[in-house]
Amino acid sequence: MTKVLIAIVGPTAIGKTALSIKLAQHYNTEIISADSRQFYKEMSIGTAVPFKEELNAAPHHFIQNKSIEDDYNVGDFERDAISKISILHEKNPIVVMVGGSGLYVKAVTKGLDYFPEVAPHIRTHLNLQLKEKGLIHLQEQLKSLDSEAYETIAIDNPQRVIRALEICIGTEKPYSSFLTNPEKNRDFKTISIGLNAERSTIYDRINQRVDVMIENGLIDEVKSLSPYKHLNALNTVGYKELFQYLEGDWTLDFAISEIKKNTRRFAKRQLTWFRKDDAIKWFDFETDVEEIIQYINSEIE
Incomplete structure (x- = not known):
């Protein structure tokens, strides 16, 4: 049987994690995370790391496997992910990958682009x-x-x-x-699934997610990471705004509103990136999983 990588993409807070678990369970396979914010073990609430129940529902890889002090980039991820996918394909011809980090998804499915050296x-x-x-x-x-x-x-x-x-x-x-270099040859076929919704729905889901993060203790998580705020891993939405609050520069309400605004902007850039890929088959985020499985099976056949 042809080796297949099912890549689930889309904007943040759209429901990619839930779909990836359903597909992994259906195909009795494992999940590669291509979310560059979820690599770090010190960060969980602000990066929307799957809950323990979700992680236990299907085997996951590349979630909280690095420290914020580690030097880890997209090239490292391409190498590690391709190696892991190859190992997983020895057990099962189908592997699921999920993530909203477009560059990291592209690194696995098509390879990184070449850039000339500059002074x-x-x-x-x-x-x-x-x-x-x-x-x-x-x-x-x-x-x-x-x-x-x-x-x-x-x-x-x-x-x-x-x-x-x-x-x-x-x-x-x-x-x-x-960003138009020839794609690298992979020994698997990629089937790309995109989840989307009306912009107002995406924005509402983002706002709700941020509120839940605050309720779940995001402020304390950010406070514990204050000594490391200079690290690149922490220069990310949800953390940098709360550093401003903790330093007394912003009120808490303003910091939270900035997290929501910057996350909405991030979602917009995610969609701009993914919409350039004609290979992605888009589904409404409320589409029944059986319909998506039917599409995947037709592509495999």
Whole structure:
């Protein structure tokens, strides 16, 4: 039987985890997490790590398997995930992958893009600008040099912004123009399933999720991580806003509203990224799982 990877994608809070578990149980297989925020064992509430009952419902990989102090990037994940998928395929021709981190999903299904080397002083200069003028200044630069990258990359992540900018400046070409390299050959077939909903529904689900995170103790989780706030892993939505509150710069209500706003923006960028992939079969988030299984089986056959 053909080796298959079922990739479940879509915006945050849409129900990807629940679907992945149902599919893993149906095909008696295991789940690869491609959510770059869920790798870290010190972070759970703010990254929406599946609950214990969910983790026990099907075997999961790449969830809380790293420390925030580890140096781990998308290239490392591509290598590790492909290796794990190969091992899992020896037991079962079908494996499920789930995640909203578009670059990490693409790394597994199609391989990473090639970028030319650029002079190291460019990054040094951009890091200096970040320190002196702030992230918004770099974001505006990227918007003017490559609006497509500005709309799709994790714009709140300084490393991603600097990476895109150094390519734009060093090559005098848009960063996004390098995102069209030939796909790597994989020894499995990918069947991509996208979950979606009306924008107002997505936003309502995001707002509700943030409220639940606060109720479940997100503030205490962020407080315990304050000594590590300089690490890249913690420069992420849900954590950086509460650091501002804990430092006395923002009120709690404002910090929570910023988490909701920034998560909504993140969901919009996720959809912009995934909609560029014509191979994704989209389903409404309330679609019965049997209908999705029927589609997957037809693609396998």
